Amino acid sequence: MPSAVVQPEWLDVRLVDVAAVQRWGVAAGLPDAPIEDVRRIGGGTQNVVLRLAWGDRDLVLRRPPEHLRTSSNTALRREMRVLAALAGSDVPHPSLVAGCDDEAVLGGAVFYLMEAVDGSNPGDSLSALYRGSSMARHAAALDTAAALARLAAVDHEAVGLGGLGRPDGFLARQVPRWLDLLASYGQPSGAGLPHIDALAEWLTAHMPTGSRPGIVHGDYHLNNVLLDDESPRVAAIVDWEMCTIGDPLLDLGWLLVTWPGGGGNPVTGDAIATLGGLPGPDELIAHYAARSDRDLSAIGWYTVLAGLKLAIVIEGTHVRALAGKADLTTGRRLHDAAVDLLDRAAAIAGV
Structure with a gap:
């Protein structure tokens, strides 16, 4: 016993x-x-x-x-x-x-x-290393892009993940899939999200071709990493529930559209953003590019898609909150964040 x-x-x-x-x-x-x-x-x-x-x-x-x-x-x-x-x-x-x-x-x-992995969550609380050094915050933030490039470089077939997703047609399925999810929420929640039709049209018209499949975390942002408390680097990527096989550049777009400093309602990384010293989006892209052989010329498209997708996903919590199945304050906060994500995406797309 x-x-x-x-x-x-x-x-x-x-x-x-x-x-x-x-x-x-x-x-x-x-x-x-x-x-x-x-x-x-x-x-x-x-x-x-x-x-x-x-x-x-x-x-x-x-x-x-x-x-x-x-x-x-x-x-x-x-x-x-x-x-x-x-x-x-x-x-x-x-x-x-x-x-x-x-x-x-x-x-x-x-x-x-x-x-268990001990570390600092950039959206919650930070260790003395990051509270006391803007250089450490900057270096660790850059490592979020480097860690993502390492994930994208993994041979998913070799590690046994060949059947995890359907990489063929991955990008073409994205807009219809997420619009269907939004439609499943019903009214009035979905009606409060701006730019949906314009973003869907822009994404369909500008979709990249020839993407190379790899592991996609699916929800990659500052709140889903733990930073090492002893040296400025990513200690662990967490929350893998949306992982699939598709185009890994969607993860980089996800990181960019949620990156602090875009204005409006903060999406992720409140604790580290408050202290400052973070690299800007262009520096993140360059850091990723230096560690990857992927073509980043259409990264704006991936960032717009990430904004649309994440907005629709987190709106689901708002829907559940309205139905009494999630905290209402959290639901309203995430609804505001969804609106901000869509505003950011519309600004990038110019729609």
Whole structure:
């Protein structure tokens, strides 16, 4: 029998049953040791992320949101697969410890355990290294582009991710796919987003040709990286639930359209942006280009697509908030951010 565990009073057993997690873990080969110091940590608005001590190991548990959607478990399974595939690569990422594909363990949700990564989240709080040095902030910010170039260089076929997505026609599918998602939200939420039709027309008319497939993180921005607290670099890229195989330049566009300093409602990186010293978009592009053989001549197009896509994705939280399935304050904040993203995209496209 595994060691006895105590369910934290604040943690709903229907969300994460700690005893059930321990029983599964011991059966999966983890040590028969107490699970202690369980605490919730930031992990975006979509998933439940817990940090815990499993014996002498510092781990993180990640499961889908409380209100499961049809794609929730599929997304977590994708994360497990990607993290396992990246083991041994030069892409900074949390190491996968074990994944639970059995939905019965947590009442319908799959989940996984990964090694905890200590570091600063640029959107939340920063260590003394970054608070005290604009040079460190600048260097670490540039490394977000370098880390992305390393991800784009991974041979997805060689690491076993050949079937993760459908790279053929990836760019052509983007606009219809995200417009369909927006339409599925219904009224009145979608009606409050500007520039949608004009951006869709511009993107369709200016789509690049001949893109080379690779791993796409799908949600790459400052709030989804952890910066090393000892040296100015990216310690880990996190939140892989939107990962696929497609055109990796969409990730660079995503980083650019969410980059602090674009005016309006801040999208990401509040903590580091407040202190300043960040490189501008042109410097990020040059830093990426120096480490990649990809053609960046159409990077404006990818940035516009990223703005449209991310705006529609985060508007989904607003929709769920209006339905009582997410925090209303968070939903309204993300709606404002979606409007700002679309304004930025329209300015780049000139529509």
